[in-house]
Amino acid sequence: MSKYNIYKNISPNIFRGYDIRAIYGQDLNEDIAYTIGLSFGSYIQEKGYNKCLVGHDNRKSSDPLADALIEGITSTGVNVVYLGLCTTPMYYYAQKYLKIDPGVMITASHNPKEYNGFKIAFDDFGNACGQMIQDFRVYTEEGNFKSGNGEVSTYDIKQNYLDAIKDSIDMGDKKIKVVLDTANGTASIIAKEVYNMFSNVELVPLYIESDPDFPNHHPDPSVEANNAMLKEIVVKEKADLGVGIDGDGDRVGIIDEKGNMVYIDFFAIIIWRDIMSKVKNKHALFDVKCTKSLPDEIEKLGGIPVCYRTGNSYMKAKMREGDFAFGSELSGHVFFRDKWDNIDDGLYAGLRLIEILSKTDKTVTELLEGIKRYYASPEIIIKSSDEEKFKVIENVKEYCNKRGYKVNDIDGVRAEFDNGWALVRASNTGPNITARFEGVTPEDRDKIQAEFMALIK
Numbered sequence: 312m313s314k315y316n317i318y319k320n321i322s323p324n325i326f327r328g329y330d331i332r333a334i335y336g337q338d339l340n341e342d343i344a345y346t347i348g349l350s351f352g353s354y355i356q357e358k359g360y361n362k363c364l365v366g367h368d369n370r371k372s373s374d375p376l377a378d379a380l381i382e383g384i385t386s387t388g389v390n391v392v393y394l395g396l397c398t399t400p401m402y403y404y405a406q407k408y409l410k411i412d413p414g415v416m417i418t419a420s421h422n423p424k425e426y427n428g429f430k431i432a433f434d435d436f437g438n439a440c441g442q443m444i445q446d447f448r449v450y451t452e453e454g455n456f457k458s459g460n461g462e463v464s465t466y467d468i469k470q471n472y473l474d475a476i477k478d479s480i481d482m483g484d485k486k487i488k489v490v491l492d493t494a495n496g497t498a499s500i501i502a503k504e505v506y507n508m509f510s511n512v513e514l515v516p517l518y519i520e521s522d523p524d525f526p527n528h529h530p531d532p533s534v535e536a537n538n539a540m541l542k543e544i545v546v547k548e549k550a551d552l553g554v555g556i557d558g559d560g561d562r563v564g565i566i567d568e569k570g571n572m573v574y575i576d577f578f579a580i581i582i583w584r585d586i587m588s589k590v591k592n593k594h595a596l597f598d599v600k601c602t603k604s605l606p607d608e609i610e611k612l613g614g615i616p617v618c619y620r621t622g623n624s625y626m627k628a629k630m631r632e633g634d635f636a637f638g639s640e641l642s643g644h645v646f647f648r649d650k651w652d653n654i655d656d657g658l659y660a661g662l663r664l665i666e667i668l669s670k671t672d673k674t675v676t677e678l679l680e681g682i683k684r685y686y687a688s689p690e691i692i693i694k695s696s697d698e699e700k701f702k703v704i705e706n707v708k709e710y711c712n713k714r715g716y717k718v719n720d721i722d723g724v725r726a727e728f729d730n731g732w733a734l735v736r737a738s739n740t741g742p743n744i745t746a747r748f749e750g751v752t753p754e755d756r757d758k759i760q761a762e763f764m765a766l767i768k
Contacts, residue, residue: 313386315345315379317454324697325428326448328739329440329624332419332428335372339427341379347429348383348415350451352461355413356389358434361461364414366394366402368497368559370523372427373417380415380429381463388459392466398497398560399430400656404475405468406432407652418497418559421531422741424524440624469501477508479651480662483670488513489661490553490566492541494530495522498560498658505658511669515548517541530557532564532657533643535572535689542570551668552675554661561623562643563657565664567675576601578664579639580608581678585667586636587612590649596629596638598622599722599734600690600747605639607683620722622739627653641690641747685731686756687749693767695744700737703744707735707766726763730755733763 321343325333331347333339355363365381367373373396381391394405402416412435419426431439431447439447491506491514493499499521506514517540518527528537532555545553545566553566565573576597583595593614597605598621606616619629623644630638630646630653638646644655651659668675695703707724719725723736723745731750738745744767750756 313345313382315382316342317349318342318346319454321346321451323448326444328444329438329622330428330430331444332422332426332741334425335376335427336425339376341375344376344379345383347451348380349387349456350447351415351431352384352387352389353455353457354447354450355433356387356457360413360434361388362390362392362411362413364392364394364402364405364409364411365417366397366405366414367417368399368419369396369500369521370419370424370427376417376427380417385461385463386459387457387461389461391461391463393463394466394468396497396500397468398501400560400654400659401468401472401501403654404472404652405466407654408468408471409466416559420559421529421557421562423529437627438624440622473504473508476505476659476662479659480509480666482509482511482666484511485669485671486511486513487552487665487668488515488548488550489665490515490517490541490544490548490550491519491661492517492532492538492553492555493519494528494532494537494556494558495520495525496530496556496558496560497521498556502556502658506662509662509665512665515544515550517544525558532557532562533575533641533690538564538566538572542566542572546570552664554657556657557643560657561655563645563660564643565661565675569676573675573679574602575639575641575643575645576605577679577682579605579637579645580682581664581667581675582637582639582645583609583612583614584678586649587614590636592634592636594633594635596626596633596635596646598626598640599719599725599736600641601639602687602749603685603732604682618719618721621736623655627655685749685751686753688747688756688760691746692738693744693746695742697742700742700744703767704735704737707763710766728759731759733759735763735767
């Protein structure tokens with residue numbers, strides 16, 4: 312007899328665009344995790360699987376949620392290979408190394424400490440997204456779960472993962488000083504070992520002790536305010552760059568040698584300048600939030616820009632579908648497929664920039680010279696209920712259509728103008744609307760921003 316109970320009325324709002332995510336103790340608890348485990352185990356059996364992976368991040372709620380989830384899964388007859396505490400990239404690598412497609416990573420990524428959730432893979436697609444998650448929600452609500460006696464085994468993926476990174480990186484002779492900030496998140500458990508494998512890396516650790524309270528700053532390096540101390544230490548230490556990692560290790564933020572934030576669309580330019588001549592497929596994938604400077608530069612390098620929707624699950628699937636060598640999204644997820652296995656990994660992404668720096672006399676700033684620049688706003692987060700945010704997006708789309716604006720609606724609404732663009736989209740990771748604006752001049756940007764922010768508010 313299980314100590315957990317089947318939970319009958321799970322909030323539908325926790326089934327989000329890329330994962331299941333909620334505040335622990337409110338819409339997520341052990342009984343819900345157990346129920347999701349029962350549903351997951353039953354669901355993957357219908358797809359022909361009898362084994363899955365489970366890993367978890369360093370949040371306080373992750374251990375008890377893992378216990379409940381695993382009991383639910385094994386109660387359906389599915390065997391669990393338990394990775395224990397690991398980063399999300401380590402979990403992704405384990406899927407590939409152990410050749411086990413289905414799995415659950417227990418994490419709330421970059422969300423505040425009170426959140427937790429499940430990144431779920433049902434099959435070889437990778438993380439479920441969109442309608443796949445909604446179909447699973449319906450299946451869970453129906454409650455027709457299987458019964459069986461699955462077993463739990465454990466596997467420590469760490470050394471395999473370290474070996475794979477070491478084999479992928481080819482450092483030059485130049486010594487590079489890097490300040491590495493893991494925000495006390497899960498990457499703290501392995502960050503030093505990863506970077507200390509390379510003799511030319513001089514590591515300055517910052518907030519690199521695991522602490523699920525995230526006492527120093529919010530674990531999201533895509534937000535400039537969270538990088539204040541990283542920027543300060545880079546300048547103070549006269550470092551070549553700073554690397555920030557998010558709560559579960561799959562996203563990266565970059566600070567140049569002058570203490571300025573390098574947004575990921577510009578990081579992508581550095582990468583494309585390095586690899587474009589080396590890869591066969593010149594199509595370059597990026598998400599709708601990125602600056603026009605990126606497609607401009609891709610075309611200048613002889614590549615073909617491909618703008619796609621935001622989201623780890625969507626981007627990773629598109630990377631495989633289109634056989635892209637590299638893809639990026641502004642949030643800090645970057646995907647290498649030239650000599651890495653399509654795993655978005657903040658620590659690895661930082662090493663790829665270090666690798667480039669180790670083979671040139673140029674600084675990060677100098678690697679970004681000669682780019683046609685526009686004037687972009689940071690990503691703007693507007694609080695909105697999960698019900699209301701989709702209505703707002705529809706209203707913005709209707710407004711644009713009435714005015715005859717050129718619209719890309721693959722992810723929210725991106726309205727394109729001769730003098731800039733506006734993006735308004737519903738966040739898939741929280742009750743928010745996200746917006747970003749760009750103009751040929753600051754005045755163009757501000758005018759576009761004022762028009763669309765009035766619509767949102």
